[in-house]
Amino acid sequence: MVRKARVVKAARRPEVRLPELVAWSDGEVVPDGDYDGLEFRDADLAEQDGGGARFMDCALTGCALDGTGLNHARVLDSVLTGIRGVGTDLAEATLRDVELVDARLGGTQLHGAVLERVLVRGGKIDYLNLRKARLKDVVFEGCVLIEPDFGGARLERVEFVDCVLKGADLTAATLVDVDLRLAAELDIARGVDRLSGAVISHAQLLDLAPVLAAAMGLRVAEAD
Numbered sequence: 001m002v003r004k005a006r007v008v009k010a011a012r013r014p015e016v017r018l019p020e021l022v023a024w025s026d027g028e029v030v031p032d033g034d035y036d037g038l039e040f041r042d043a044d045l046a047e048q049d050g051g052g053a054r055f056m057d058c059a060l061t062g063c064a065l066d067g068t069g070l071n072h073a074r075v076l077d078s079v080l081t082g083i084r085g086v087g088t089d090l091a092e093a094t095l096r097d098v099e100l101v102d103a104r105l106g107g108t109q110l111h112g113a114v115l116e117r118v119l120v121r122g123g124k125i126d127y128l129n130l131r132k133a134r135l136k137d138v139v140f141e142g143c144v145l146i147e148p149d150f151g152g153a154r155l156e157r158v159e160f161v162d163c164v165l166k167g168a169d170l171t172a173a174t175l176v177d178v179d180l181r182l183a184a185e186l187d188i189a190r191g192v193d194r195l196s197g198a199v200i201s202h203a204q205l206l207d208l209a210p211v212l213a214a215a216m217g218l219r220v221a222e223a224d
Contacts, residue, residue: 008199009177011157012137014097014117016079019057029053029068046085065105103143140165147189160186170194180204 021039029035029050036056046066050073058078065085074094084104092112103123111131115138124144132152140163147167156176160183170191178198180186186204188195192211200208213220 008179009157010179011139011159012117013119013139014077014099016077016097016099018059018077018079021057021059051089071109151191 019037021037024035024038024040024043029045029048031049031051031053033050033053035053035058038058040058040060040063042062043060044064045068046064047068049069051069052072053070054074054076055078056076058075060078060080060083062082063084065083065088067087067089068085069089070093071089071091072093073090075096075098076094077097079099079101080103081101082103083100085108086106087109088105089109090113091109093110094114095118096114096116098118100118100120101122103120103125105123105128106126107129108125108127109129110133111129113130113133115133115135117137118135119139119141120143121141122143124146125148126146128145128148130148130150130153133150134154135158136156138155138157139159139161141159141161142163144164145166145168147169148165149169150173151169151171152173154174154176155178158177159179162182162184164185165183166185166187167189168187169189171194173191173194175194175197180198181201181204183204186200186207188208188211192208192215210220
């Protein structure tokens with residue numbers, strides 16, 4: 001019996017097993033800080049600077065991250081639940097084995113970041129900046145992404161499951177084993193020509209037909 005080859009390689013999901021955590025009570029995060037095995041619950045981290053900090057085996061629950069500076073931070077083996085904020089700066093950060101659940105974020109900066117074995121489940125993220133980021137084994141599940149920017153990014157083994165994707169920018173992006181078939185809504189504003197390396201459903205192909213035709217310079221008209 002010959003087995004049918006997979007159309008696309010599945011993403012490996014994170015398996016986060018947090019140890020017994022200690023409540024964080026310092027009041028502020030600091031640049032290059034080292035946070036290990038801590039629980040940040042309902043913490044107001046707005047406008048604080050944690051650039052270059054390392055979060056290992058941590059839980060952030062219900063935290064406010066408006067304008068928080070976390071550029072070059074490393075978030076490892078951690079769970080972020082119900083975080084919220086506008087303008088959170090995670091530029092060139094590393095997220096590895098991370099679960100992001102029910103986030104409410106806007107204008108989050110993740111350009112140049114590295115995401116590996118990351119699950120984004122539920123919530124809504126507006127204007128997510130992932131330009132020139134590297135995503136490997138990342139799953140977006142049951143979330144809403146409004147105008148995400150993947151310009152120049154590399155996506156490998158990335159899945160969109162029951163996810164609303166509106167106004168996505170794929171300009172100059174590289175896609176390898178990207179599965180879009182289960183996206184609840186797929187709307188690509190720019191870079192539709194970069195879909196090579198992705199797999200879509202027949203229904204999505206019909207929906208994208210006008211955008212694909214425009215990208216090819218193909219005119220569609222009724223016969224006289």
